[in-house]
Amino acid sequence: METEKQYVIRCGNGYVRFNLDGSMIGCKYKSSKTTESHMKRLPFNIDLAVASGIIKIEEAE
Incomplete structure (x- = not known):
């Protein structure tokens, strides 16, 4: 089963x-992860x- 990618949002x-x-x-x-x-x-x-440019979304490690 494929899990959804995790992201972090920078401000x-x-x-x-x-x-x-x-x-x-x-x-x-960075621990506050979110999903698409x-x-x-x-x-x-x-x-x-x-x-x-208000926020940046990065893929979580």
Whole structure:
């Protein structure tokens, strides 16, 4: 069974995680991982946020 890829979201020098209502939780470490399916359920366009430079999405190690 294939598992879904894990990602981390960077905002500036830190890491963040988004709740499904769009609110953001600040995180100090890369340990706050998310998945593509979670990001697709967010109430905003994550691709637009990346394109604008507000956040960066990196594949988790």
